[in-house]
Amino acid sequence: MMGPNYTQEQADDLIARFLSGNISMDEQAALIRWINATAENQAYFLELRDAWQATAQEGNYDANAAWDSLQLGTTLLAIRKWRYYFRVAASYTLPFLIGGGLVYTWASGKKDNSSNALVTVTSPKGATTKIELSDGTEVWLNAGSKLQYAQSYNLRGREVKLEGEAFFKVHTNAQKPFTVKASDLRILALGTSFNVKAYPEDKTVVTTLVDGEVKIDGSKTSTPFGLMMKPHQHVVYKKPLSTNGSEQLKTPVSGGDSSTAAPIESREVNNTEIYTAWKDGNWIVAAQTMDELAVTMERRFNVKVVFKEQELKEYRFSGTFRQETLEQVLNILKLTAPLKYHIDKGVVTLALDEELKEKYNNAFKSR
Secondary structure (H helix, E strand, O other), X not given: OOOOOOOHHHHHHHHHHHHHOOOOHHHXXXXXXXXXXXXXXXXXXXXXXXXXXXXXXXXXXXXXXXXXXXXXXXXXXXXXXXXXXXXXXXXXXXXXXXXXXXXXXXXXXXXXXXXXXXXXXXXXXXOOEEEXXXXXXXXXXXXXXXXXXXXXXXXXXXXXXXXXXXXXXXXOOOOOOEEEEEOOEEEEEOOOEEEEEEOOOOOEEEEEEEEOOEEEEOOOOOOOOEEEEOOOEEEEEEOOOOOOOOOOOOEEOOOOOOOOXXXXXXXXXXXXXXXXXXXXXXXXXXXXXXXXXXXXXXXXXXXXXXXXXXXXXXXXXXXXXXXXXXXXXXXHHOOOOOEEEEEEOOEEEEEEOHHHHHHHHHHHHOO
16 A cells, blocks of 8 residues: 555545545555645645535535635646546535545644544534444444544544444444443443434434444433443433523433433334434434424534524424435425525525415315
């Protein structure tokens, strides 16, 4: 495999493979060595990554302008090649990128070769990211998520910290349990597939087990508990008291290894894909309010959603989106909710459509 001293053309080829999600683990390791070799290499990669993401996330983005905005002393051949890559990115119909969100410790401009140095992987809003850890564990990061782990990962143990949502396909190693730190919880697994949703701004941490066994360790919470999950089990942990001091609902643990009351709800789900479809670019909605949908929409499409009327937030929707664009999603929502929308500079304004509302009311009355 090529070392860190290969040609600019070879480096450009690896960067393009990485940004488009068509890079092998060996090639990615070689790219990281090249990036770490000099500060110039780091700056070059980060500029290209940022321009690539901006191009792919804007359907009408000017690919030539994206390149022209970069201050990179490269050859005419390289300019032509990257303009072509940007045009390809701009043709994407869904702003979901595999690979484009990867950021290692060098992104801060500081290098730390100690075993305690952290590796940080981010998936910005409007993107999804898939990585493979050194032990073979596969991780999909949803939009607006961050995963951290020590450079010594898999030497003495396997622990990662999650902020956001991730799907884990864990490589089996009974001597080194795989641990996810999410909010107040530690989630332990051997060889299994599971989904964890733990955005800092959300009021809950949600774990869905697809197969295998997972133990949720809530010993550090205000109401300590432990729970061994079974396949198709869905557990919602309610975070501690909110800032307004409202009481936290506590429900008994179902199927767990603790008989004390705990701030969790547990149930069995037949179709776990509802909670994992996002990793394949799909979005399954099950009786969610427009208010709930708006949160996902903001992360998925990197936009801000504004409601002109509060009434719209209470409408519920169920359905499946498969690779739809933002406008396609909104047009589908219009089929069941009397809304009209306007998109301007990354802000989606949702308003009540009185004419549609009257039509829906009349249709309901005629049944």
